[in-house]
Amino acid sequence: MAKVDTSLVAHLPLFAGMTPEALDEILREARSARYPRNSAIFEQGADAQCFFLLLHGHVRAAKTTPAGEQIVVRYVAPGETFGLAMAIGAARYPATATAVDDSVVLIWPTSAWPRLVERFPALAANTLQTVGTRLQESHTRILEMSTQQVEQRIAHALLRLAKQSGKKLDHGIEIDFPISRQDIAQMTGTTLHTVSRILSGWESQGLVESGRQRIILREPHRIVVLAERSADNGAA
Amino acid sequence: MAKVDTSLVAHLPLFAGMTPEALDEILREARSARYPRNSAIFEQGADAQCFFLLLHGHVRAAKTTPAGEQIVVRYVAPGETFGLAMAIGAARYPATATAVDDSVVLIWPTSAWPRLVERFPALAANTLQTVGTRLQESHTRILEMSTQQVEQRIAHALLRLAKQSGKKLDHGIEIDFPISRQDIAQMTGTTLHTVSRILSGWESQGLVESGRQRIILREPHRIVVLAERSADNGAA
DNA sequence: CAACCAGTTTGCGTTAGCGCAAAACAGGGT
DNA sequence: ACCCTGTTTTGCGCTAACGCAAACTGGTTG
Structure with missing residues (x-):
């Protein structure tokens, strides 16, 4: 498995307040992968086997209605996590993720999450922070759409x-x-x-x-x- | 301080997977309060000194634009938490909470949160779950508004x-x-x-x-x- | 019991933005 | 260099929903 340089990701919010050893241990569970431009990373409704951290490139998360209409939930920038279905206890991805540019990601199996959280509680706290911020942004967006x-x-x-x-x-x-x-x-x-x-x-x-x-x-x-x-x- | 019956709240998602002792310890940090119909619980922009768990009644969370237009973020039902600004690292409430009916809440000082989370990591995990679910609901709402x-x-x-x-x-x-x-x-x-x-x-x-x-x-x-x-x- | 007030209903004119259709355009691949 | 396909532009008519204004209703209060 390719080794990931810890110094590249150590400063990310996801890993805030963690020792280098902890970080190392977490990264050991990840593999990395490259997605070419316009390739699908996961599809809405598929079971959430992995969660992701974007290293390079850009990813679009979009949600589709039964009737086939789409909205863009957000664009993921390098350093951000996505595909965190397990964080909300969902078995399936609620949206589709597509690389809009050649992208490199770190991938963890969803099954590793409970163990990682137990061992490194800061992970849950940091993720909570992130998800909370996104919730706020969502509300702002609703406010804008309404007014x-x-x-x-x-x-x-x-x-x-x-x-x-x-x-x-x-x-x-x-x-x-x-x-x-x-x-x-x-x-x-x-x-x-x-x-x-x-x-x-x-x-x-x-x-x-x-x-x-x-x-x-x-x-x-x-x-x-x-x-x-x-x-x-x-x-x- | 009024004692809260643990059996009334033990089954709530917030406390999932906790021992009765843990629950007891957490509840000891809370006080309860009653808000009459149409009274303000907290205002958007005020500093987030407390977070809340609704026991009885109903609470409306609303967000206001600079121009004074409002949207309802959500209605809080009994058993749900609200005012979790600290979860996202915000110092101020991003919305206004109003009791739409005579309501009873449990109140924790925001300052207690870090200590509680450290002592009971499940608290962070459970909250993450809740916030994640709300994020999804938000996205669904955006989808509906768009389509x-x-x-x-x-x-x-x-x-x-x-x-x-x-x-x-x-x-x-x-x-x-x-x-x-x-x-x-x-x-x-x-x-x-x-x-x-x-x-x-x-x-x-x-x-x-x-x-x-x-x-x-x-x-x-x-x-x-x-x-x-x-x-x-x-x-x- | 009357006056009041917040919430609700309804009519009517206006319009922002949609939906369709067609044309112009820009790359990428062979 | 040329074709082919996906993107962008633009015109035109239409309508869902807004915004204003005014009337109405029912609960509350002095």
């Missing part, structure tokens, strides 16, 4: 992506993984048509520069203004 | 309330705490006007019976049909 209109939601979504996975450019920030209009629509609860129209509008105002699965925020500050503008204080 | 129309969302919301806090009647199920049209609107991301219109419609079809802060589902099965109907297979 803001589409343009503002898209602005927020892009700013969040920029913060989480933005690559600083000379002038602007680029979302550094492939993302389509459709994906943004599924993050914000709208349609790809509406997203396209809005981004076109922004592009003609010089706020963004975008193309095939590529988005650069040229004027982040002005986008923040859009995001925070309430329903009535529209354009002058 | 379903208002009538279906309201149907789902009422069915959920009925399941969580429904009182079985001879014919039908009554939501057994006061809930207004406005509240339902804030749960489903719509306006009280729209909720009122839809409930009026249902009432004239005999699906529900409702009045001032009171709702009885008379035909739960037919409401399930409404909830599951996809966008296109409308009325015959």
Whole structure:
């Protein structure tokens, strides 16, 4: 089994407050794997045999309705865990995970979780922290969907992506993984048509520069203004 | 300090897998309090000095935007915990909690949490389970808001309330705490006007019976049909 | 018992955003 | 270099739901 360098992951929230020996012991139970761009990591409904830690790349977690409509639950950035079905006592994955870029992950068998938690209680505490934060973010998203209109939601979504996975450019920030209009629509609860129209509008105002699965925020500050503008204080 | 009967709470998920002695020790750190109907338990943004376990009554957790709009995050039923800001490492409550009915709660000081978790690791594991479940429910809600129309969302919301806090009647199920049209609107991301219109419609079809802060589902099965109907297979 | 008040109902005009359809576009593979 | 496929753009009509305004209801209070 390939050895994982502890120094690369020691600083992650998941391992906060752990001794190097503990970390070493935990990592010994993991294997690593590479997923090429656009490959499935696991499918919604499959039994949750493993949980994951993303080392490199980007992963999209999406949920599908019986009718086949999808929403993006979140984009996973390097250093984050995903596929934690066992944390909530679920036997099956509640969402589908896809590598949107060539990705490298650490993989633990779900069966190892109880033992690891027993031996390293900090693991449960740290995971609780993470899951709690995600719950908050979820609530914020619900709040936005309930109270803001589409343009503002898209602005927020892009700013969040920029913060989480933005690559600083000379002038602007680029979302550094492939993302389509459709994906943004599924993050914000709208349609790809509406997203396209809005981004076109922004592009003609010089706020963004975008193309095939590529988005650069040229004027982040002005986008923040859009995001925070309430329903009535529209354009002058 | 009033003594709490362990047998009343021993079966709760929060205390799963704990010895009676452990439970006793945990309960010794708690005090109990009573909140009359419509009284505030804590406010969004206040520092999170305590966390709570609801024994009797019902509590509404709501989040407010800077602009003053509200959404209902969830209704807390007896046996559930709330105000777990410390679980996610937040210093302040992310939402406001209000007793919607005369309620009795157990209260622990947030400061006791680290010690309790260290002494009883199962506490963290159980809480993780709970928070994880709530995260899933959140995602389901986002999915619904993205893909379903208002009538279906309201149907789902009422069915959920009925399941969580429904009182079985001879014919039908009554939501057994006061809930207004406005509240339902804030749960489903719509306006009280729209909720009122839809409930009026249902009432004239005999699906529900409702009045001032009171709702009885008379035909739960037919409401399930409404909830599951996809966008296109409308009325015959 | 009357006045009040919070919650509810309903009508009506408006509109943000959807849905369909079709065209333009951009890569990647052979 | 060319085709093929997946993505993006844009036009146009439509409608679900909003927003405002006004009337109504039933429980509570002085």
